Amino acid sequence: MSKMTIGEILQKYPFSMSYFVENKLDIDGHEYETFQEFLGGFDQEQVEDLAMDKKELQENLEIFINQMNEFLGIKEDMGVKSLTILPGNDKSGEPEGFNELTINTSQIISIVGPTGAGKSRLLADIEWTAQKDTPTGRSILINGELPDKKWRFSSNNKLVAQLSQNMNFVMDLTVMEFLQLHAESRLVEDIEETIERIIQAANSLAGEKFQLDTPVTALSGGQSRALMIADTAILSSSPIVLIDEIENAGIDRRKALNLLIDEDKIVLMATHDPTLALIADKRIIIKNGGISKIIETTEEEKEILQELEKIDAFVQAMRISLRQGESLSR
Amino acid sequence: MNLVIFSGPPSSGKTSIILKTIEAMRTRDLQVGVVKFDCLSTDDDILYEKAGIPVKKGLSGALCPDHYFASNIEEVVQWGRKAGLDLLITESAGLCNRCSPYIKSIMGVCVIDNLSGINTPKKIGPMLKAADIVVITKGDIVSQAEREVFASKVNSVNPKAMTMHINGLTGQGAFELSTLLYEEDQELETVTGMELRYPMPSALCSYCLGETRIGDAFQMGNVRKIELGEIDE
Numbered sequence: 001m002s003k004m005t006i007g008e009i010l011q012k013y014p015f016s017m018s019y020f021v022e023n024k025l026d027i028d029g030h031e032y033e034t035f036q037e038f039l040g041g042f043d044q045e046q047v048e049d050l051a052m053d054k055k056e057l058q059e060n061l062e063i064f065i066n067q068m069n070e071f072l073g074i075k076e077d078m079g080v081k082s083l084t085i086l087p088g089n090d091k092s093g094e095p096e097g098f099n100e101l102t103i104n105t106s107q108i109i110s111i112v113g114p115t116g117a118g119k120s121r122l123l124a125d126i127e128w129t130a131q132k133d134t135p136t137g138r139s140i141l142i143n144g145e146l147p148d149k150k151w152r153f154s155s156n157n158k159l160v161a162q163l164s165q166n167m168n169f170v171m172d173l174t175v176m177e178f179l180q181l182h183a184e185s186r187l188v189e190d191i192e193e194t195i196e197r198i199i200q201a202a203n204s205l206a207g208e209k210f211q212l213d214t215p216v217t218a219l220s221g222g223q224s225r226a227l228m229i230a231d232t233a234i235l236s237s238s239p240i241v242l243i244d245e246i247e248n249a250g251i252d253r254r255k256a257l258n259l260l261i262d263e264d265k266i267v268l269m270a271t272h273d274p275t276l277a278l279i280a281d282k283r284i285i286i287k288n289g290g291i292s293k294i295i296e297t298t299e300e301e302k303e304i305l306q307e308l309e310k311i312d313a314f315v316q317a318m319r320i321s322l323r324q325g326e327s328l329s330r
Numbered sequence: 331m332n333l334v335i336f337s338g339p340p341s342s343g344k345t346s347i348i349l350k351t352i353e354a355m356r357t358r359d360l361q362v363g364v365v366k367f368d369c370l371s372t373d374d375d376i377l378y379e380k381a382g383i384p385v386k387k388g389l390s391g392a393l394c395p396d397h398y399f400a401s402n403i404e405e406v407v408q409w410g411r412k413a414g415l416d417l418l419i420t421e422s423a424g425l426c427n428r429c430s431p432y433i434k435s436i437m438g439v440c441v442i443d444n445l446s447g448i449n450t451p452k453k454i455g456p457m458l459k460a461a462d463i464v465v466i467t468k469g470d471i472v473s474q475a476e477r478e479v480f481a482s483k484v485n486s487v488n489p490k491a492m493t494m495h496i497n498g499l500t501g502q503g504a505f506e507l508s509t510l511l512y513e514e515d516q517e518l519e520t521v522t523g524m525e526l527r528y529p530m531p532s533a534l535c536s537y538c539l540g541e542t543r544i545g546d547a548f549q550m551g552n553v554r555k556i557e558l559g560e561i562d563e
Contacts, residue, residue, distance in 0.1 A: 022452055022486040048532065051428055051455035064489040120502040128506045135357075135505060152506075155464075155485040155493035161474045170445055170472050181448075182475040185482040224473075232474045 001062055006038060007031030009065075015187055019064045023057060024050065035061060071156050071237075072187060080159075080239035081105055081143050083126065083266050088137030090118075090290025096136075097293040101284070102144075105239070108257060108267040110277040113286030119270050121289060123242055126268075127160045128152060136290065161236040163228055164244035169216035175199075175227065176212040182235050194234065201259055202230035207250045207320065222250015229256045233263040243269040246276065252316075254279070254309070275312055278305040331411050333518050334511050336421045337431055337457050338441035339450075343467035344421050345374045346498030347441055347507070349381055352419075354505040360416040360512060365406045367422035367431075369395045374421070384413055395422060396429035396530055403433070407521050417512050430456035432527040436518075437511065440491075443468040444480050451483040456528035458484070463510065464491045467498050 001009065006027050009016055020027050030038045039054045047054070082104045087096035103109050111119055121136060129140045129147040140147060142159075151159045171178060179198055183191045203209045206226035210219060219227065225246065232241060241260055246253050257279060260267050271277050278301050285293050297305075318328055338344050345366075352362045363384035366374050371389065378385035386409060390398035399422055410418035422431050432438035440461035442450060445468050451458060458464065464484055469477050481493055492510075496503035535551040 018482075019486050022483055024452060048529070051528065051531075053456070053459070053528065056459070060489050064486060067485070067489055120497070120500045124502045124506065127503070133509065135354075153492050155481045155491075158478075158481075158495070162469075162477075163474060164470065166471050167473050168471060169476065171448060171476055178475070182479055185479045228473045228475070236474055236478060238474075 001065070002034065002036060002058075005032050005034055009035070009061075013065050013068070015068050016061070016065055018184070019061055025057075067154070067156065068187065079143070080266070083240060084141035084144060085126070085291075086139040086141065087291065088130075088132070088134075088139075090136075090288045090292070092288060094288075094290070096138075096290045098291055101282075101291075101294060103266050103268075105264040105266055106261040108261065108269060108280040110280035110283040111268060111270040111286060112272060112277060112283055117286040118289040119286055122284075122286065122291070123160065123162075123268075126240065127158070129159065156237065158238050160240045160242055161232050161238035162242045162244070163232055163246075165247060167228065169219070169224060169228075171216060174213045174215055175210060175219075178216045179231065179235075182231060186235055186237060188235070198227075198230045198234050201234065202226040205229060205252050205256050205259070207323065220250060221247070225251050226256070230259065233259045233265065239264075240266045240268065243267065243271070245271050245273065275305065275308045278302065278308070331407075331415050331518050332417045332437075332512050332516050333407060333410070333521070334417065334419050334437045334439060335432055336419060336439045336441060337461075338423070338465075339427065339443075339446065339454070340423045342441045342443045342446065343465075343498040344423070344441045345377060347465055347467065347496055347504065348419055348421060349377065349383075350496070350498060350501035350504035351508045351511065352381070352383055353501065354508040355417075355512070358512075361414055362417045362419065363410055363413055363415040365409070365418065365420045367395060367399050367402075367420065369423070384415070394429075394530075396431050399431045400526060400530070403431075404520065404522050407518065411519070419511075427454045427457065429530050430460055430526075430528055432456070432460050433521060434525045434527055436521070436524070437462050438527070439463045439465060439507075439511075441465045441467060442484070444472045444477060448476070448479055448483055451480070451487050459488050460527045461488060461491050463507070464488060464493045465507065466493060466495050469495045470497050470499070 027038060035058060039057060042052060082102055084100060084102045086100055087098055089095055111122070113119065125134050125136060125138045126140055128134065129142065129151045130138050132139055150157055173181065176195070179195045180191060183194050188194050199212065206223045208220060208223060210223050246256065253276060257267065269276060269280065277283055278297055280297060282294055282296050284291050285295060321328055336344050336348060348364060355362060364378050366372055366385065366387045367390065368387065369390050372387055375385045375387040388398065388402055406420065407418065438461045440458050442458065442464065444466060466481060466484065477495065484493055494503055494507055496507060532552060535553050536549055541548050
């Protein structure tokens with residue numbers, strides 16, 4: 001790489017542009033120089049002013065390009081087909097109440113238990129691909145095998161994406177700019193098509209359609225959640241999605257879950273809302289820092305779910321009528 | 331004794347992260363102490379005391395805090411050894427985003443938060459770029475997309491570092507960080523003779539020496555003027 005000119009590097013690895021931009025290196029007009037020659041153009045005073053470290057910049061460019069190439073390789077073969085949790089102990093050192101839990105892509109598992117019971121620890125164990133080296137002593141397998149170390153140490157390949165009630169958009173960007181930025185950071189090739197898919201998906205979840213030029217910070221609660229879910233389903237690199245409650249307002253939750261499933265995600269959902277919890281095939285019961293048991297959703301519960309969904313639909317219809325300025329009747 | 335240097339912009343969550351990380355080390359029977367460096371005042375030492383952690387604080391007052399750090403780190407290391415610590419953590423706020431207190435061959439951890447905006451990684455100098463581990467906080471309140479974009483921006487300015495997301499409130503991720511901070515076979519006796527990873531900004535103009543009056547006549551030493559250009563007609 002040290003012999004390539006900047007122009008050649010950019011042609012072969014277009015994503016390296018973001019390295020130059022983020023490191024504030026204006027390479028315009030220097031395409032025919034090698035990176036070393038380009039850095040040679042900065043004198044000592046400029047180096048001090050810019051707090052620049054030439055040797056490090058050169059080493060890092062190579063590391064950056066290697067990481068991105070690896071990342072592109074992973075994208076082609078997303079790899080994660082199943083997640084297996086092997087039991088450890090709860091806070092009192094008692095063994096957990098299950099033998100092995102394997103969750104496949106497009107499967108939903110719900111998590112129930114009081115606040116502070118150990119949901120965060122369970123999630124951290126998955127994220128860190130624990131190997132009996134965390135306080136619970138649990139082990140995590142990916143595709144039935146010992147997981148690759150990359151899940152622990154790389155910044156661009158995190159195993160778990162999170163969606164929670166408290167999350168907000170904080171960037172000062174429009175919906176369009178926001179999605180573009182995210183797509184670029186994920187090295188998506190067809191950015192426009194991807195954005196189009198996300199918008200369509202988000203609009204099918206939200207009660208109110210939104211415009212591409214709306215600032216993300218100005219979206220309603222339902223619209224924000226819809227956009228976050230659609231974006232996580234379609235653009236996030238993480239194969240596992242953890243949902244921490246989805247509020248029952250302004251969004252079709254059943255559709256939202258279906259969207260994640262259609263995108264081959266493994267879905268873990270912490271919730272005490274029966275309409276959500278019963279959608280899952282199984283639920284994990286957390287107590288005293290450990291998994292006390294795993295319950296399969298029974299036939300009777302599935303029937304209860306149908307009734308709950310009817311009530312839900314009834315309330316939703318009222319909500320829509322209210323929003324449209326109608327009077328409600330029986 | 332091991333030494334780890336924590337740094338990061340003000341209010342990014344350094345103290346919370348260190349507290350949660352030490353808490354996660356409790357079962358390992360290690361004696362961990364903290365020295366907090368700050369500029370004008372800090373009450374963080376009370377937080378450490380409450381948690382039963384041996385702590386000292388150093389206020390730089392009228393001096394540049396990172397220069398103050400560099401001139402005191404040897405004394406701090408000797409305090410830690412006398413106090414019988416296994417692990418000494420120093421915590422300091424990067425006040426101009428230019429300095430970094432990291433020392434070659436001593437682990438450096440930078441704490442930054444998702445709320446600081448996506449252009450922040452670009453703005454922070456060696457404090458972020460020269461860190462071994464970058465801890466990103468406040469991920470529980472921004473969207474997944476923003477977390478991913480922020481992490482990728484961090485990665486492009488410091489691809490060597492390991493990036494971790496830690497929640498300073500629940501401590502999620504702190505246990506994982508705690509496994510990376512202590513090496514049993516490492517024994518640090520002194521930092522004398524070691525080198526900073528990056529030189530601090532050169533200074534010394536008349537204002538460094540206490541000048542308060544404004545105007546060309548009072549500016550001496552290392553002075554530079556802003557380039558404003560001509561006004562367009």
